[in-house]
Amino acid sequence: MTVNYVEPRVSGTVPTSHVDLTGLDALATPRGIAIFGASSDPTKIGGRPLRFLKESGFGGGIHPINPRYDEVQGVRAHASLDDVDGPVDLAVVAVPRDHVLPAIEACGRKGVKVATVFSAGFSEQDDEGAERQRRLLETAKAVGVRILGPNTIGSLNRRTGAVGTFAAATGVRPTRPIHGRAALVSQSGAMAAHWVVEGLDRGIEFPTWIATGNEGDIDFADALAWVALHDDAPVIAAYLEGARDGDKLREALAIAQQRGKTVVMLKVGTSEAGARAAASHTASLVGADQVFDALFRQYGVIRVHSMDEVLDLTYAATVGKAPEGDRVGLFTTSGGMGILMADVATEAGLQVPPVPNALRAELRAIWPPAGVNNPIDLTAQVMNSETLLGDFADVVLREKQYDCLVMALTYMGRLEPWTDLVVSMLGRVREAHPDVPLFIAMLATPEVRSAVEELGIAVFPDVSAAVRAAGRLATHALEAGRATDDRGGGAAPRIAADGAVTEVMAKTILAEAGVPVVEERVVTSAEDAAAAAEAVDGPVVLKVVSPDIPHKTEVGGVALDVRSGDAAAEAYTRIRAAAHSARPDARVDGVLVAPMVTDGVETILGAFNDPTFGPVVLFGLGGVLVEVLGDVTYRLAPFGPQTGMEMIREIRGFAVLDGARGRPPVDLDALAQALSALSRLAHANRDVLDSVEVNPFLARPRGHGGLAVDALITTRTGRRS
Amino acid sequence: MTVNYVEPRVSGTVPTSHVDLTGLDALATPRGIAIFGASSDPTKIGGRPLRFLKESGFGGGIHPINPRYDEVQGVRAHASLDDVDGPVDLAVVAVPRDHVLPAIEACGRKGVKVATVFSAGFSEQDDEGAERQRRLLETAKAVGVRILGPNTIGSLNRRTGAVGTFAAATGVRPTRPIHGRAALVSQSGAMAAHWVVEGLDRGIEFPTWIATGNEGDIDFADALAWVALHDDAPVIAAYLEGARDGDKLREALAIAQQRGKTVVMLKVGTSEAGARAAASHTASLVGADQVFDALFRQYGVIRVHSMDEVLDLTYAATVGKAPEGDRVGLFTTSGGMGILMADVATEAGLQVPPVPNALRAELRAIWPPAGVNNPIDLTAQVMNSETLLGDFADVVLREKQYDCLVMALTYMGRLEPWTDLVVSMLGRVREAHPDVPLFIAMLATPEVRSAVEELGIAVFPDVSAAVRAAGRLATHALEAGRATDDRGGGAAPRIAADGAVTEVMAKTILAEAGVPVVEERVVTSAEDAAAAAEAVDGPVVLKVVSPDIPHKTEVGGVALDVRSGDAAAEAYTRIRAAAHSARPDARVDGVLVAPMVTDGVETILGAFNDPTFGPVVLFGLGGVLVEVLGDVTYRLAPFGPQTGMEMIREIRGFAVLDGARGRPPVDLDALAQALSALSRLAHANRDVLDSVEVNPFLARPRGHGGLAVDALITTRTGRRS
Structure with missing residues (x-):
């Protein structure tokens, strides 16, 4: 095999505000590697890294740490890392859980950049393990050592021979010439190892791979961003279960997209049973699978649902x-x-x-x-x-x-x-x-x-x-080929943090944000009703406005298809009388006059605040059937009208908007603009917003825009930390 | 390999009225096999069957027919089939197209049961070839020889060693012990051969397979029925492009179901591009893919969409x-x-x-x-x-x-x-x-x-x-585990062959068939209107009945929510006056009085006469969205309520009927009964029917049944031949 060694690029050239690439170069180009718990048995977890290193062509120092031997597998060993001469950038920690902390302290003294901790018994196990992990990470941070793991199978860089793994897969070599090469980033060590072995059978090698284990420190996003920036593989195969920090993952995917990488992503946890299997996750995190889907669409990730597909596409993209x-x-x-x-x-x-x-x-x-x-x-x-x-x-x-x-x-x-x-x-x-x-x-x-x-x-x-x-x-x-990272632009109004948002306030906010809202007025006299009706081009509806009258039609509180000022004045008087007659005690704030729109298709525009990714915008057609069929699409806010248009076109019922059954097609541009405006509003208020629902938003025929008919905005009581 | 030879069962034990099994035993247990065009080159199409036969352990007579040699590949050859001693049940015909006809005539003289014709240049080629095929089949029928092909790769029975194929795949032997065995029936020889080779790699052997080629005589349905009856493989892998005779295919699948066979079916031609590729098919045949889908559901066929799935499922069902x-x-x-x-x-x-x-x-x-x-x-x-x-x-x-x-x-x-x-x-x-x-x-x-x-x-x-x-x-x-071949029961009214069926007639026919129809009356006086309204439990609607007034609402020809006899009389008078005022010249047949139903979910019940399979019933929810999403399901008529219930439950929008969003669930039993009744009606009138559309059929809350509100029946002008 030809080794295409690539000089790592300096991380600082790409501005990163969420991912942390400090020290990750040490996984690829360490000057020396120390192995805590190095074993003379080359089949044991502590023995395998040394065996693999001896065969890998690694050019730097190899330092088994074992107080019981002077040499391990023929390599000079030291009782303590403090005794090692020469630089050590990467430490492999294969000792029982209670010996990890002192090893990390030693790493700190030696200036080790990354410690890869194989040891289990941390947050994956129980509360006590979680506390153990917290203390480990606290120490690592204090002494300036980054941690891969704990409970990880580690990482490998075949280009430099830097072995930081005990995966038996590392020892498997191809039995025929291999022409596909890709990088691999995985939250599961077993998955990574399986892909490495099956990849060779299929004609793909993963010269660089990183498995992130418990993600005490270095996580999937850090690893993905590092690989996107510093590995020359054009394709990255990735396995993901969930993310704690949505902004970080979003940034890592944006970096991969900017670098022109093809990311083939197996994200699991789509089902309830899968969520239960993901014991380490909160239900909400796994439940947000559709949000991950939206994220992947926005950043050009090829999402797949089986290992077969991961390998098929990685193979096709690298061999061909x-x-x-x-x-x-x-x-x-x-x-x-x-x-x-x-x-x-x-x-x-x-x-x-x-x-x-x-x-x-x-x-x-x-x-x-x-x-x-x-x-x-x-x-x-x-x-x-x-x-x-x-x-x-x-x-x-x-x-x-x-x-x-x-x-x-x-x-x-x-x-x-x-x-x-x-x-x-x-x-x-x-x-x-x-x-x-x-x-x-x-x-x-x-x-x-x-x-x-x-x-x-x-x-x-x-x-x-x-x-x-x-x-x-x-x-x-x-x-x-389309514009990437379409975040849209323009200002958005601020929503007050506390207090209820009434429907009128919600519509005002939406209108200010750029979402067209039905022009309606609450009037308190027959004259004003007439004037309001005359100000509208076309027929109007009148409705009694009262917190005490929920079913307005039953009491005669509604007039439809009113076509003149006089008729509106008359309707106003009739509605007030009917309301009073039916409910003499009801508070009546007035009568609402609004244009009667009959040429629109009902759609739903919404936004909610995902605990991981922040504001997410949704779009779908109105009606119970859409709800039953789940024909709704999502995008992370903010985004421009181009992304809004993608949303509109990807719902299954798109033809209803595009002129099915001889109806006129609706104003898709106005709809896309409204979605973008809603996304900016949600993003600008992510610290206070709980949700926005515009239901229905009437999509009117082409050239006639659209209209938010009803709107609800809810805010959180507490602020985002 | 263990040969599990199975004594063929007598075809006559299963009543078959469509498939024709005459002579097919000869593909499996011929007493002798003749090879027209036998070649001394064992790699040529004419040479391969002989080579395979010599290696297959076939115990009967092997008779190369070649006027130029006394022996071919070491086997005694004859110039003519007439010269052969001993019985010949199967003839393999590997001669140029113009020599096929005399070979078939010789087969007739010799008492050959089946001739497998490899030769191409028949209906797959052009009109001239189609005419050549027609003459070939005419002759074969006259002399009592059944034809497999022409243009077929043939058949194989490894249990008896009966080779009737030139497929190179026959020469491929497993390189490891094989534990899965299934039968194979295919309309494509290349597909069959590919499965045979890939099957061995995956651990499955196909000891019996039949490829039907041009299907001049023996077709997919005949071959499938024969295999289901006479081969002991519990699983049949099948490849299908289309069917000329729907009843035949239906019968073959029913036989397979009765025999407890698992049929794994790759039916292609789901797309327009696929239809274009299927040059030998009419568009309507390939377009009816949903009808095939319905057929497969009704007969417990496992339908798959890739070769991978065929082999995965065949493997799983036979090895495990x-x-x-x-x-x-x-x-x-x-x-x-x-x-x-x-x-x-x-x-x-x-x-x-x-x-x-x-x-x-x-x-x-x-x-x-x-x-x-x-x-x-x-x-x-x-x-x-x-x-x-x-x-x-x-x-x-x-x-x-x-x-x-x-x-x-x-x-x-x-x-x-x-x-x-x-x-x-x-x-x-x-x-x-x-x-x-x-x-x-x-x-x-x-x-x-x-x-x-x-x-x-x-x-x-x-x-x-x-x-x-x-x-x-x-x-x-x-x-x-459910009841098989659920054809329902009960009589159905006959529809007159000619002449138009009016809406009133259609509803009468449907009611008689057992589809509940809204109780409506056409009245011609205010008194009758009052009486009709009083006969209804609940509010009624009145509508003018006139062939000259298509838009009834616009002329004031409709009254909704009429709640008493007096109100109905008044509405009658108003409607007549309004209609007369708007269209003085219009013919008015009266005014329709019908119950006003507001608690129903709109569904569509339909039937159409598929050119291949006859009457097919469809079911879906009402509304443009369902049409756009294609959320409609089909079954071949006739069927019982159990099948009707399966249809209802398998639409994606089923939750709308089952009480979504807090609505009451609808009367599913009544809906299933109505579908079954419609299927019996369509089946009983398959000779005259074109289509039935009940749209909407209102599915009312549980215990309240359902109601056909509007209905259209169209008949053919000509009769089914």
Whole structure:
């Protein structure tokens, strides 16, 4: 394997206000590594790091710390870190929990930058362990040592040979040439180790990986930000259960996005049963899975839901290359496989444009029985011809109508006499079309896989997995082409911290924030009712305003479709009389006059204050069915109208807004602006806000904007700490 | 490999009125096989069947037919089939298309039962080929020979060694012991061959498979029915693109269901691009994918959407066993993996019941750091202990609270020193709990996989795939526990073949069929209006009835919430006057008096006549959003109320009917009865019916039934042939 050693960049070049990168370079480029509890048994947890270090090519000092021996596994040992000569930047701590604290103190004296603590028995165990961890971290902070863990499997940097792990996976070496390389950041050591082993089987190596364990100090966000800044892997595979500090995670993802990294994220805890399994989490944290989803969308993260997908996409993105658009050409050896590919491509959001007519004729001239639409069915003849695949690819790609090709070649890579043929066929296609991403679905021997991967072509055993990988990477590339970190701009009004916000106040605040609100007036005379009605363009409604009359229609307290000032005056008088007659004791504050809007689609705009991520904005259509179906989408505030438009377009019921059943399409721009305005308002008041609900917000036909008809703002009693 | 030869059962024991099993036994147990176009080159299409036959252990006569040689590949050849001594039941036809017809005529003279025609150039090619196929089939029918193909890769029966295929896959033999065996029926030869090869890699063999090619005669339904009746494989993997005869396919699936077969079905053509790819299909056939989906639900077919899923489920169902219920116990070596498993289990429809408290204490006594809820986290300690896994399984399974266990054991099957340990650990669990289905997720060497499979335990590399397989099989088992082939019963009225069906007629027909219809009367005097209103319990609505007044409200032709006979009389007079004033020339047939129902949820009940499957009933909620989201479900008519209830419960918006947002739940039984009644009506009139739409059907609160408010029945102009 070629080691591409990368000089770490100075952390200070990227402004970070939440993540803390202090000392993390020591995980990659320590001048020396000390091992507390180093064992002479190379299979024990205390023995493995030393064994791995001896084999890793690490160039710095290796210092076993063990008071019982002068040497361990043939390496000079010391009774204490204080006795070690030369610099030590990284310490591996593999001692029982009660011996960790003195080890950290010794690290402090020696100037160690990071101590990786394998030891268990801390916050993952019980309250006593949590207290033990608190004391450990307090000491580490006092002596200036950062902690990875405790209860972590550690980290590895194969580029420098810096081993800080006991994972048995470290000893597993590839049995065939590997062409995919990615970084890995994980909150679970077992998950990281599993990916390392399975990755090698699939053709990916993780030369840099960090598992964060209990996250007493260095957490997922720190590790992700460090890898994004200092590792040259273009892809980061990540495993996440939850986050304590939402701002930190958001910053780390923003850094990864700015650095152009492709983050493939397995975030678990989507279900109630999963939440129960995540014993270390509060229910609210795991319950906020939709908020994580919103975060990932905002920062261009490829979210997946299985280990298979993590590895498939990491493999596809590192061995091959991502398509820059969503137009796919599908090659197949059989009609059936072609139909399946077209189905999956559609499901994966890819376009399957037909082959232009002129080119079809050319293809037919090459091999008359071929299917020359898209999918392109080369028939089993591809197995009998040295030239057919390449000739077809040349024709199909000539007009640059396809952003990538997916080719299903059944078992050609698995059976004689086709194994050599398929490698040379694909070599010719790659040579002729070096920039076209190719995704191959076929069964293949390890040798054939490596040979094809060396061409920069990803090979999948399953045709659906190949098409889906192309689809996910294409979608990601298209999303990455949009503006990043769309935080919007503009001022927002402040909401008073204490006291109730009435509906009138809420509407005033929203209007000031830029959310259009229905123009309504409360009047207390027939004359004012007439004037208010005349000020409105179109019919109005009148409603009695009284805290004592909840059901206004029943008492005759409502008049609809009032079309003149006179009619409004009359309605005013009638409503007052009816209210008095039905409820003589009721307080009546007046009568509300508002335009009667009948051409709007009811939507809901809302914001709530997530305990981890702060204000989150939601959008959905109105009505009980939407609630039942959960057809609601979220984004972290603040954001600009572009993000608002993404929200609108991603609900399943979008067609209702876009002119379903012959209705006029609604004013999507106004809706997107309103969402952005709401997000700015929520963000500006995150210290006092509990929630905002604009329900309904009427989305009116294009050019007519929208109107908040009802609004509720609630504030917290206490302030955010 | 053990050959479990099964004496074919007599087809006649199962009444079949659509599928045609004549002669199909010859694919499995021919007394002799002739090969037209037998080649001395064992790699050629004409040479492969002979090569495979020589190696297959086939005990009958093998007869190469080739006028140019006396022997082919060492086997005595004949110039003509007429020269062959001894019986020939199966003929393989590997000659150019223009030589096929004389070969079939020779087959007829010899008494051949089935001719498998490899040759291409028939209906798959062009109109000329279609005509060639028509002539071929005409001849075959005349001489009493059934045809598999043309343009087929053929069939194989490894139990008897009957080879009727040129698939190179036939020559691929397993490299490790195989413990899964299933049958395979496919409309695509390439797909079948691919499954055969990939199956061996995954641990499944397909000893019996049939690929139907152009389906000139023997089609998918015939082959499926034959396999269901005459092969002892409990699982049938199937690939389907479409069907020409819906009744036939329905009968074949009913037979498979009656025989207790698990059918794992990859049906393609779900997308528009897929439909375009299926060039040989009409758009309507592929477009009816939802109808296939309904068919599969009705006959307990496990429908999947990728080859991976076909093989995963076939493997799980044949190597292991299906859970009989949906309660899963999840074992893991790490918390993270456990959360992921719980998420996937929930998504897959499994229950993840917590471990009872008393048992938790026992587990904690065995290994204190373990997570003893469900998922059960054994921690990495499972890799250091010979007994931990078995001891935990004993406790967890004691109270029979779990229908199956899924265990994620990371890479224990892949790395020393754990490979032997994991096999012995699982052996102990299997011995102690022989009847509990076990699904293992781990990376494993081929040797470990075979050893674990020999215990009747399925091993998956991916944890999500393992959990999903458990979920699909459990769901299938629960569905199979319900009554099968629920066709309902009872008479239904006949609809006249010709002429328009008015709304009044439609409602009369529906009421007679058993669909409750709103009780409404058309009156022509104020007195009758009063009488009609008084006959109704509760308020009524009145509407002018006129073919010339489409927008009734605009002309004052509607009165709502009329609460007495007097008020109804007055409303009648007002409506007549208003209608006359607005449209003096309009024909007015009277005024309709109907109960005003305000407590119903709007639903849609419909039926349409699918060109392949005949009448199909649909159900969904009312409203534009449902249409946009496609939240509609289908079933083939006729069916009983149980199937109706399944339809109601499977729409995504079911909670709207079941009391969402504090509303009363609706009368589900009445709704299910109405769906069943509609299905009987549609079925009884399938020869004349085009469509029925009951929109809205108001589902009223429990105990209050439901009401068809509006109904439309359309008939065909021509009759079904």
